[in-house]
Amino acid sequence: MKEVRPSAGPADWVVMAFRWLLGLGLVLLNRLSPPEPAFQGLTEYILIGYLLLTLLEALFLWRGWALHLWPPLTLALDIGLVLAVLFLHGGSQSPLLPLLLLPLMAVGLRLGFSGGLGLNLAGLAGYGLLLMRDWMRQVPPDILRAAVMAGAILLTGLFGLAAESLARPAHATLRRLQEEVADLRARYQSASRQAQVFYEMAQTLSLTLSYQKVLESVLDDCRRLVDFSVGVVLLSAGPEDLFVAASSGLRVGNMEQGVHLTGSGRISAALATAEPVLLDHLGRDEELSQVVALQRCRSGLLVPLRAGLRNYGAIVLGSVNEQAYTPDDLEKLASLAHFATIAIQNAQLYEDLREERDKILRAEENVRKELSRDLHDGPAQSLAAIAMSAEYIKRLLSQDPARALAELDTLEQLARKTAWDVRTMLFELRPIILETQGLVPTLEQYVQRFPASEGIQIHLDTGHFARRLDPQVEATVFIIMQEAVNNARKHARAKNIWMRLREEGENLVASVQDDGVGFDLEAVRSSYERRGSFGLLNMQERARLIGGRTEIRSAPGQGTAVIITVPLERT
Numbered sequence: 001m002k003e004v005r006p007s008a009g010p011a012d013w014v015v016m017a018f019r020w021l022l023g024l025g026l027v028l029l030n031r032l033s034p035p036e037p038a039f040q041g042l043t044e045y046i047l048i049g050y051l052l053l054t055l056l057e058a059l060f061l062w063r064g065w066a067l068h069l070w071p072p073l074t075l076a077l078d079i080g081l082v083l084a085v086l087f088l089h090g091g092s093q094s095p096l097l098p099l100l101l102l103p104l105m106a107v108g109l110r111l112g113f114s115g116g117l118g119l120n121l122a123g124l125a126g127y128g129l130l131l132m133r134d135w136m137r138q139v140p141p142d143i144l145r146a147a148v149m150a151g152a153i154l155l156t157g158l159f160g161l162a163a164e165s166l167a168r169p170a171h172a173t174l175r176r177l178q179e180e181v182a183d184l185r186a187r188y189q190s191a192s193r194q195a196q197v198f199y200e201m202a203q204t205l206s207l208t209l210s211y212q213k214v215l216e217s218v219l220d221d222c223r224r225l226v227d228f229s230v231g232v233v234l235l236s237a238g239p240e241d242l243f244v245a246a247s248s249g250l251r252v253g254n255m256e257q258g259v260h261l262t263g264s265g266r267i268s269a270a271l272a273t274a275e276p277v278l279l280d281h282l283g284r285d286e287e288l289s290q291v292v293a294l295q296r297c298r299s300g301l302l303v304p305l306r307a308g309l310r311n312y313g314a315i316v317l318g319s320v321n322e323q324a325y326t327p328d329d330l331e332k333l334a335s336l337a338h339f340a341t342i343a344i345q346n347a348q349l350y351e352d353l354r355e356e357r358d359k360i361l362r363a364e365e366n367v368r369k370e371l372s373r374d375l376h377d378g379p380a381q382s383l384a385a386i387a388m389s390a391e392y393i394k395r396l397l398s399q400d401p402a403r404a405l406a407e408l409d410t411l412e413q414l415a416r417k418t419a420w421d422v423r424t425m426l427f428e429l430r431p432i433i434l435e436t437q438g439l440v441p442t443l444e445q446y447v448q449r450f451p452a453s454e455g456i457q458i459h460l461d462t463g464h465f466a467r468r469l470d471p472q473v474e475a476t477v478f479i480i481m482q483e484a485v486n487n488a489r490k491h492a493r494a495k496n497i498w499m500r501l502r503e504e505g506e507n508l509v510a511s512v513q514d515d516g517v518g519f520d521l522e523a524v525r526s527s528y529e530r531r532g533s534f535g536l537l538n539m540q541e542r543a544r545l546i547g548g549r550t551e552i553r554s555a556p557g558q559g560t561a562v563i564i565t566v567p568l569e570r571t
């Protein structure tokens with residue numbers, strides 16, 4: 001912000017006008033009533049120098065330079081000049097003597113009674129010296145004239161008292177206005193600095209979606225708004241735990257610390273109310289004291305990071321000084337925390353999208369692997385067998401035609417089975433009937449195509465459900481049920497599989513249940529990363545994408561049930 005220079009007031013320019021009148025009057029009177037010839041040239045030089053000094057002062061007043069120094073200095077110079085001219089121009093008998101009252105009146109106008117008392121007394125003392133000069137030169141002064149002049153000098157002091165009394169309300173108003181201007185200037189500078197911080201944070205948001213960069217930027221911006229000894233950004237690591245995601249003022253060994261929420265500490269209270277709080281003696285709080293560096297802080301700020309009903313964590317700033325922060329500091333930090341919450345939320349959404357993308361890529365990779373395995377184990381081997389059988393039949397045609405006919409019958413059956421398998425695979429990959437007739441006919445055709453050779457009996461119960469659903473919902477429900485059946489075929493060693501559809505309130509509930517060997521659900525989930533298989537997780541993710549959920553129930557020896565629940569209003 002550009003600094004506002006002080007400017008000269010009306011009183012300064014009035015005094016400047018007095019000074020010009022004084023200087024010009026002395027020059028004129030020096031011409032009309034010259035002093036002794038020996039002093040006339042010296043008097044003119046003094047007056048010309050005085051007028052040049054007034055020009056210099058006018059420049060200083062116009063530019064606003066050293067305004068607090070010029071009034072007393074120039075007024076003292078005025079009094080000294082008049083006394084010097086009077087000394088050279090006849091002393092107390094000089095006709096120029098009344099001009100001494102002009103600078104004394106200017107003193108009262110500009111400095112008032114209390115501020116100009118010293119200069120008034122100096123003027124009175126100077127007049128006394130002029131009287132003494134005349135006594136020493138055997139020129140007795142007129143007692144009455146001297147008394148009148150002394151009284152006039154004293155009256156000019158009383159003029160200063162009156163001017164000061166009249167100007168006191170104006171001075172009080174001026175001081176109040178100056179204080180208000182200073183307060184507004186400080187508030188403007190604070191708001192400007194805060195706006196700059198928010199602008200730079202917005203730039204950070206637009207340039208990066210990295211968690212760490214956003215959090216480091218948050219602490220840097222906090223330091224620009226308020227000073228602190230220790231600063232930490234705590235993010236949620238579970239329902240009752242926070243971890244230090246970014247810090248300033250922590251030792252390297254303490255950066256791995258976390259905070260366990262006990263429910264009775266200041267952090268728990270702030271997260272519950274979503275209200276920022278001023279802190280004192282952070283080391284006495286059972287939650288804040290878990291961060292060792294905060295134990296020595298005697299005052300601090302705590303602002304929760306919250307969006308809607310979700311708590312992301314909190315920002316905690318601490319100072320080793322007592323009462324280092326004010327409600328205004330808390331308000332500034334709360335505003336910054338709002339931007340930080342948006343940044344963290346965006347960064348988390350970005351991370352979630354990346355994880356979602358990775359899951360989709362893994363699912364696609366698993367589908368490709370499964371399709372490749374199915375093609376290799378089924379149609380590919382059948383086609384190879386058909387090719388070998390054709391070659392074998394060609395040799396038999398010349399050697400044993402009767403046997404060749406029997407082999408042709410076998411080849412025909414193999415070709416038909418291969419064609420059936422290929423059509424079944426195409427149906428499972430993209431059942432056209434799902435798009436044209438809906439979920440129920442698709443499940444009925446799927447059951448009809450189920451290979452009886454596997455020794456598994458599949459049962460379908462649609463519960464008279466006949467509604468058409470959103471195509472995406474129908475496709476997702478079918479894929480999840482198909483995946484559950486395939487898992488039962490490959491791993492459950494089941495004899496029966498039940499596929500069911502039913503309406504429950506405002507939900508569609510689809511389930512696949514088998515009477516197989518079952519499995520330990522928690523053990524399978526805990527071994528996802530090691531096994532590299534995410535089949536159960538994929539079923540849950542697919543249901544979530546259409547606003548539903550997938551529940552998996554299983555235990556060793558008790559079979560497996562996959563239950564898909566989808567809101568019907570989503571359809």
